[in-house]
Amino acid sequence: MIRYHDEAWSELIFTHFQYKIERRDAQWVDVMLQVQVAESTPLPDDVVGFSILAICTHRGDPIQFVTLEDDCDSEYQLTESEQEQLQTYIRSATIQAAIITAVGDENRR
Numbered sequence: 001m002i003r004y005h006d007e008a009w010s011e012l013i014f015t016h017f018q019y020k021i022e023r024r025d026a027q028w029v030d031v032m033l034q035v036q037v038a039e040s041t042p043l044p045d046d047v048v049g050f051s052i053l054a055i056c057t058h059r060g061d062p063i064q065f066v067t068l069e070d071d072c073d074s075e076y077q078l079t080e081s082e083q084e085q086l087q088t089y090i091r092s093a094t095i096q097a098a099i100i101t102a103v104g105d106e107n108r109r
Contacts, residue, residue, distance in 0.1 A: 001044060001067070001076040013038040014085050019095065021102045028063075029056045029099050031090060047076065054090055060099040062090040 002009040016036040024030050031054040037043060043050055049070035056062050065086055067074040078086070089095060 001047075001082065002079060003044070004075050004077065009079060010044070011041060011079055012043070012082050013041045014082070014089070017089055019098070021095075021098050023058075023102045023104075024055075027058070029058060029060075029102055030054070031056055031062075031095065031099070033086070033089075044076065047074070050074070052078075052086065054086060056090060056099060058099075058103045060090070060096045062087055 001012055014035050015038050018034040020032045022030050022032075033052040033054060035050065035052060047069060049068075051068045051071070053066040053068060054062050055064045055066070065078055065083055067076050067078060
């Protein structure tokens with residue numbers, strides 16, 4: 001994770017996800033992720049109530065990842081590697097099926 005306006009950064013390895021999926025509107029689906037990280041890559045000490053909002057299309061394509069702390073925007077952003085881990089998870093069969101269910105087959109575009 002990279003703190004805004006900071007040159008120091010660390011690379012998180014995600015080990016487990018819990019998700020909640022909600023259809024936002026006719027275009028977007030929100031995938032709220034609670035994450036666990038590897039013991040060797042802990043969250044920064046000042047991060048509290050960390051979660052990630054993945055904003056996806058109705059087809060299940062992740063468009064944006066928003067880092068949150070206690071449901072508010074975080075001052076940390078994700079590294080490219082962390083985003084790749086999230087892309088892989090969102091594109092997994094389990095999450096894609098859950099997005100289809102949330103959207104409904106007739107509304108997928």
